[in-house]
Amino acid sequence: MQPDVRVDASGTWCPVPILEIAKAVRRLAPGALVELVATDPGVARDLPAWCEATGHQLLSLERRDALWVAWVRKACAGG
Template sequence: MQPDVRVDASGTYCPVPILEIAKAVRRLAPGTLVELVATDPGVQADLPAWCEATGHALLGLERRGAAWVAWVRKAGGGA
């Protein structure tokens, strides 16, 4: 996936990765694709819960070495 915006929260721990993606998403247009990179394993549970609570679409979450990479589409933009 080719993100419109990349948020790198590597080296931070809960709740910082979620706070960082939330801050980025607030200033973006609906439908924008955001990539989150985080090294906190808590993102596996925290990000899906945040997406469900906010209505944003979690398109994928995968492990890449020591990092987790996720793709989130901001709510309100259709596909």
């Protein structure tokens, strides 16, 4: 998969990773794909909750050593 945008929030702590992905998603068209890279373990609970609250689709969230890597698809208009 090739993301439309990659958000690198490495080295930041809550709430910065969620604020950064939210800012990126606002600039994208519906259906766009965002890759988020973070080091804050809180993203494992915060990102799924944010996706549920906003309607964006969490495609994957995995830990890769010290990193958390997530793929999110922006919600389609009206959905």
